Amino acid sequence: MRDVYVLGGVQTDFERNFKKEGKGVLALLKEVSDDLFEKTIIKEQDVRDLNKKNKIALFIGNFAAEYYINQGHLGPLMTEVNDCFYGVPSARYEAACSSSSVAIDAAITKVKSGDYDVAIVIGFELMKTVNSKVGGDFLGRAALYDVEAKGIEFPFPKLFGKLAEETIKKYNLDEKRYYDNLASISVINYSNAKRNPNAQTRKWFMDKLQANSRGIETNAYVGTLAISDCSQVTDGAACVVFGSEEFLKSKKENLNDYPIVKGYGHRTAPFIFENKIKESKNNNYILPWTRQAVVDAYERANLSVDDIDVFETHDCFTSSEYMAISAFGITEPGQEYEAIESGKIAFDGEKPINPSGGLIGCGHPVGATGARMMLDLYKQVTNQAGEYQIKNVKNAMMLNLGGTATTNYCFIIGKK
Amino acid sequence: MREFKKVTVIGANGAVGSGVSGIFASFGGALVYVVARSKEKAEIAKTKASKSVKASSIEERIVPKTYDDLKFCIEESDLIFESVAENLEIKKEIHETIAKYAKEGTIIGTGTSGLSINELKECYPNYLKKTFFGIHFFNPPYSLTLCELIPTKDNNDKSTLELEEYLEKKLFRKVIKVKDVPAFLGNRIGFRFMNMALEYAYKYQDEGGIDYIDSILGPYTGRNMPPLATVDFVGLDIHKAIVDNIYESIKDDNFKLPEYVNDLVKENKIGLKVNEGLYKKSEDSNLVYDIKTNSYREIQKYNFNFKEKAIEEFKKANYKEGFNYIKNDTSSESKICLTFLLDYIVYAIELSKEISEKIEDADIAMVCGFNWLPPLSLIEVLGGKDEVIKLCCKYLEKKNYKKVFEEIISSKYDYRSFIRAKE
Numbered sequence: 001m002r003d004v005y006v007l008g009g010v011q012t013d014f015e016r017n018f019k020k021e022g023k024g025v026l027a028l029l030k031e032v033s034d035d036l037f038e039k040t041i042i043k044e045q046d047v048r049d050l051n052k053k054n055k056i057a058l059f060i061g062n063f064a065a066e067y068y069i070n071q072g073h074l075g076p077l078m079t080e081v082n083d084c085f086y087g088v089p090s091a092r093y094e095a096a097c098s099s100s101s102v103a104i105d106a107a108i109t110k111v112k113s114g115d116y117d118v119a120i121v122i123g124f125e126l127m128k129t130v131n132s133k134v135g136g137d138f139l140g141r142a143a144l145y146d147v148e149a150k151g152i153e154f155p156f157p158k159l160f161g162k163l164a165e166e167t168i169k170k171y172n173l174d175e176k177r178y179y180d181n182l183a184s185i186s187v188i189n190y191s192n193a194k195r196n197p198n199a200q201t202r203k204w205f206m207d208k209l210q211a212n213s214r215g216i217e218t219n220a221y222v223g224t225l226a227i228s229d230c231s232q233v234t235d236g237a238a239c240v241v242f243g244s245e246e247f248l249k250s251k252k253e254n255l256n257d258y259p260i261v262k263g264y265g266h267r268t269a270p271f272i273f274e275n276k277i278k279e280s281k282n283n284n285y286i287l288p289w290t291r292q293a294v295v296d297a298y299e300r301a302n303l304s305v306d307d308i309d310v311f312e313t314h315d316c317f318t319s320s321e322y323m324a325i326s327a328f329g330i331t332e333p334g335q336e337y338e339a340i341e342s343g344k345i346a347f348d349g350e351k352p353i354n355p356s357g358g359l360i361g362c363g364h365p366v367g368a369t370g371a372r373m374m375l376d377l378y379k380q381v382t383n384q385a386g387e388y389q390i391k392n393v394k395n396a397m398m399l400n401l402g403g404t405a406t407t408n409y410c411f412i413i414g415k416k
Numbered sequence: 417m418r419e420f421k422k423v424t425v426i427g428a429n430g431a432v433g434s435g436v437s438g439i440f441a442s443f444g445g446a447l448v449y450v451v452a453r454s455k456e457k458a459e460i461a462k463t464k465a466s467k468s469v470k471a472s473s474i475e476e477r478i479v480p481k482t483y484d485d486l487k488f489c490i491e492e493s494d495l496i497f498e499s500v501a502e503n504l505e506i507k508k509e510i511h512e513t514i515a516k517y518a519k520e521g522t523i524i525g526t527g528t529s530g531l532s533i534n535e536l537k538e539c540y541p542n543y544l545k546k547t548f549f550g551i552h553f554f555n556p557p558y559s560l561t562l563c564e565l566i567p568t569k570d571n572n573d574k575s576t577l578e579l580e581e582y583l584e585k586k587l588f589r590k591v592i593k594v595k596d597v598p599a600f601l602g603n604r605i606g607f608r609f610m611n612m613a614l615e616y617a618y619k620y621q622d623e624g625g626i627d628y629i630d631s632i633l634g635p636y637t638g639r640n641m642p643p644l645a646t647v648d649f650v651g652l653d654i655h656k657a658i659v660d661n662i663y664e665s666i667k668d669d670n671f672k673l674p675e676y677v678n679d680l681v682k683e684n685k686i687g688l689k690v691n692e693g694l695y696k697k698s699e700d701s702n703l704v705y706d707i708k709t710n711s712y713r714e715i716q717k718y719n720f721n722f723k724e725k726a727i728e729e730f731k732k733a734n735y736k737e738g739f740n741y742i743k744n745d746t747s748s749e750s751k752i753c754l755t756f757l758l759d760y761i762v763y764a765i766e767l768s769k770e771i772s773e774k775i776e777d778a779d780i781a782m783v784c785g786f787n788w789l790p791p792l793s794l795i796e797v798l799g800g801k802d803e804v805i806k807l808c809c810k811y812l813e814k815k816n817y818k819k820v821f822e823e824i825i826s827s828k829y830d831y832r833s834f835i836r837a838k839e
Contacts, residue, residue, distance in 0.1 A: 021835075205442040210471045210473040217472050
């Protein structure tokens with residue numbers, strides 16, 4: 001099996017509202033492909049040349065285009081954006097909010113096996129076509145809809161509010177301290193986003209007092225969590241490209257300039273949230289399959305938490321980032337508060353999480369999030385993250401969740 | 417970074433005053449004394465301030481005060497920001513009061529959008545002149561992050577740098593330093609564009625006037641709202657005050673307010689805030705003021721082939737191709753459209769060379785103060801410098817455009833998000 005290199009990628013500005021701009025999916029994808037050819041080593045001619053030899057493919061990540069933009073059959077969309085994609089194998093991959101991670105997994109596999117020399121992953125979601133209530137219902141399809149979401153307003157914040165309650169119960173935590181920790185997670189993500197020129201909330205205000213003032217007019221409750229605990233409704237796309245050694249050599253690139261994929265983990269937990277909690281009753285980890293996906297990635301990479309210099313995690317809600325801290329192995333389960341209170345996961349901490357701002361700060365166009373995380377890992381490892389660059393990153397890890405941590409995806413990349 | 421723990425905002429119940437109070441209390445984390453004519457107005461200022469930054473928690477740091485408390489507020493504060501009505505006498509009175517009580521080293525700012533900073537400076541003794549600045553925020557400051565900083569020759573570098581750093585790093589403003597000229601940089605460029613649109617509406621009243629011009633210069637040309645709808649939104653009275661002030665000082669005809677607008681202002685038809693101005697909304701119809709008949713009529717739909725074609729291209733993110741339709745069209749409407757866009761570029765470049773430190777300040781001003789497609793990136797989407805010089809020679813008055821465009825650099829902004837694929 002061959003090494004798989006991460007060749008770079010691009011993302012759109014997550015602050016944008018495509019509906020307000022009068023634009024749809026073709027404009028979004030056209031901009032992504034224009035940027036890809038302009039800002040990375042992949043050029044339009046490469047696509048044409050590789051396509052002749054059947055050595056390139058497209059992997060599209062998206063969750064709910066059928067609902068948001070009345071569009072299915074997403075694989076062929078790129079052909080309407082640039083005719084260099086005529087004939088290029090392309091298909092859509094779906095796993096709710098981890099859709100582009102499945103696309104990444106497929107892309108890596110195809111490069112690893114030698115089938116393709118270049119695999120382009122594009123994740124996208126246009127979510128601002130509908131109001132937040134309707135959108136919330138669409139997103140309910142990432143849970144077992146009939147049981148957990150049908151007829152419920154904003155089902156997902158409520159489900160992750162249950163995770164918060166179960167976390168307090170399981171580890172016998174002080175409730176006030178726990179929610180204060182969640183407020184810190186929110187503030188860290190918002191303040192990290194200020195350094196990221198593509199972050200949706202880069203102009204927004206959030207501080208500890210506001211994040212802790214749950215229930216006030218500007219920070220209303222949605223279940224047991226409040227608005228400040230939630231990620232955003234975002235329009236956006238992210239693209240990341242994987243390639244083989246042969247391709248890099250053909251482009252006369254120095255192999256040492258590019259990170260390789262070192263490991264992955266992919267585990268599926270019981271679909272219904274209550275069944276997850278039932279299953280984990282006697283386990284130290286509240287979401288053991290999330291932890292297992294992390295462990296699998298470490299084992300495949302032959303690395304441990306000590307080797308990871310930066311993390312991007314799935315903070316769809318503050319309670320999911322809280323859980324991720326121990327899943328990564330940064331603390332023991334039940335002691336996540338230590339890493340928050342000591343500043344360990346802060347931008348200048350020993351184990352920074354989400355220097356990009358994460359889903360809360362940078363934004364969460366659900367089908368794009370996995371690809372956006374991978375792109376941020378690439379930027380960190382290759383020292384191209386600009387103002388949000390973490391110093392001396394050798395290895396970086398991401399955790400992308402689908403549903404209520406039902407689909408769990410991890411990747412580790414780093415210099416060889 | 418210098419800390420400003422206590423801030424006083426005088427005239428805090430106005431739109432800018434309350435918005436700026438919100439910025440000081442949120443990003444600035446300061447205790448803010450919001451001063452208004454009455455306690456009730458000061459209470460309203462507090463609520464408006466927290467609403468403007470979508471964080472009611474900051475109300476803990478906002479203290480409503482009245483003019484009776486000025487001595488206390490001024491003595492206590494590290495920074496004082498004046499945001500009272502745009503009237504020299506009123507402002508002078510306030511600044512003379514500040515001068516009485518402010519301690520040396522206190523940063524004092526006026527939020528004037530048009531009056532002379534140097535004239536207001538004279539309200540102060542020398543030891544306070546050193547720390548007196550024009551600090552021009554845009555409204556609403558939470559979403560429009562432009563801040564024009566106008567230093568005077570009395571400021572020392574240390575206090576200018578301290579203030580600049582505070583505005584940039586703590587309050588997350590985009591700061592440009594400009595000279596003390598009427599309306600500074602952003603408003604000069606923006607209000608000239610809008611005033612010219614008012615003039616053109618008069619000139620083309622037979623073709624439809626106001627809605628005709630707006631349909632030529634709509635969102636597809638790089639703005640949220642067409643220019644005359646923007647005048648209506650801002651208020652015809654505000655527009656008049658700004659352009660009158662500029663015209664009085666520099667006598668540039670492009671800032672001369674057309675007579676019909678004066679008449680509308682006299683009749684208090686000042687725009688959206690009174691629901692009647694250039695446009696008028698009623699329950700079942702959207703009306704526009706018809707200059708020719710001096711009455712309101714239904715808004716018309718104007719079909720311009722070049723515009724429809726351009727929008728079709730923008731929908732596919734083919735921006736340059738879209739602009740080619742505008743460039744290659746021969747209708748009088750495309751000519752008007754290009755004339756405006758080119759004039760906007762040329763004026764922005766010339767003015768920024770004259771009154772700010774860098775040409776790219778014009779880009780910052782138009783993006784962060786108006787949310788308009790910035791001039792330097794407009795050059796790019798129109799086909800680059802040489803192409804734009806050619807177009808200027810064709811559509812604008814005779815001038816040495818090569819010289820105008822001599823030191824042009826490429827824009828730091830991406831034009832794509834500004835160009836709307838809609839009328």
